Amino acid sequence: MLRNRRRETLFALALVAPFVAIYGLVFVYPTIKLFMISLTDAPLIGGGNYVGFDNYTRLASDRRFNTAVWNTAYFVLITVVPGTLIAFAIALGVNRLRGRLQAAILALFFLPYILPVSVVYLLWDWTLNFQFGIAMHVFDLLGIQRIPVFKSTAWFMPAVGVITIWWTAGFSILLFLAGLRAIPAEIYEAAALDNAGIWSTFRRITWPLMWPITALVLTIQLISQLKIFDQVYLFSTGGRPNDNVVLVYYVFQRAFQSDQGGRAAAVAVVLFIIVIVVSVLNFQLTRLSGGRSR
């Protein structure tokens, strides 16, 4: 038996070894390194001199960093709650359908989510093309002035926000559908016997029972929109990147375009901490509300 125990331990260590090696190399080591170089004036590659918290104190008066913070916050504001509500509404509609029709309609809503960001970019860049985009024909029909959407600072973020909602709603719809299917049919039957209308059934039954899923979707959306980069970068090419900069984009600019690894790392650390704080807060909140309902 003792021999068995030792064999089990050795086997277990052999099983975790590949993951631990990868994890150490591409996760633990870079994370520690990130915090370390944020205290230096290092370029992108190679060491630098220790400068204390200079990189951080400089951020306060850094105009582009402020733009990045505001743009990220603005983006979160226009995508997280609206995106979640739209996905919920779509899920309610899809949930009423049955069989093959449901599968087909769900696929139509879900397909954008499965596509790479660059495809989404080319597609919408074409749809909203100033000269030939089909959306501009629609604008003409409605008598709206044509806008070069991605070259206008005012329109950039709302447009990228709408495109992001279109692109990622499929994911939230799936989670909502899973939640809706888990609500027992008897509850609705009982409500129908009580002559409850569609609206009161929704408000008294569906909404409260779906709240945990809604909270989950909101959190996932919040965290992923804080980390936004790809769409903003792609739609900014040929536009005005400095006005549209978001946090990850700013890290990219500092590190890869200005060759300032240390200063970029300080921005990355700020984002790192924001995301961790949001995750931990959310974890505590769901634990608290979970404890109360039980």
Added chain:
Amino acid sequence: MTAATARRLNNIGLVITVITVLCAVVWAFPLYWAVVSSLKPEDEVVRPYIELWPDTPTLSHYVFALTKTEIGRWYINSIVTAAAVTVLTVSSSLFCGYAISQLKFPFRSMLWWLILASFMVPMQTLIINHFELVADLGLINTWSGIVLPQLIHPVIIIVYKQFFDGVPKDFREAAVMDNASEWRILTRVYIPMNWGVTTALSIVCFIWSWNSFLWPFLAVTKTNMMTITVGITQVNDAFGVYYARQLTAAVLAGLPVALVYLIFQRRVTEAITLSAGIKG
């Protein structure tokens, strides 16, 4: 419930259904529009009115993209790197998740907590250090360089551990009684039991990797080493200002993942709900 209210509810239901279907059609319209545009000759694409179907459908843009551009090469880069990421991530996560769930070894709970904690860490913030690491290893512009930083998906381990936790202990005890080796228990009992989960996770892992943009974009500077997701946005001279050609490139880049999804729809949905922490 009176007959009148029942009829009223039915009518509202019908209206909601019709609205849902209409919304779905509008929602998917840009996808249709891209495909149709890629089948039009360039002069039809820029006509100042809307034509839902080409006058003279043509595959010439596809022939051009596949023969005159580097798309073929990008396909290979994407397939090789996404397959490598999938095999390495899923197998290392499966082994690790199994060990944490079923075996006893030192620092087990510490490792588990580290994995749970890393679930929260935004990988985008590590790009500077990933770049330095990959450059130090001399792997910029190589397949390995594209693959290496993509190998961390803590969520896959978490899903595996939960699945293995759900397997009754009797299975293991019976196998140990039979004097089966640890390796046999894992490969003959536990892995076959979770085959569905493994397929589902592999499919989404492949899609994630195929679609990933930021890291492959940073790790590659030579056009012939780009993945297709990066290549179609970076090499403008290959397609010029020919809109139909650009859309053709987009369709070609999106087609593989769209097909994988349409074929394995149930598995993909299952894996995505699992990865969000909901048991499907």
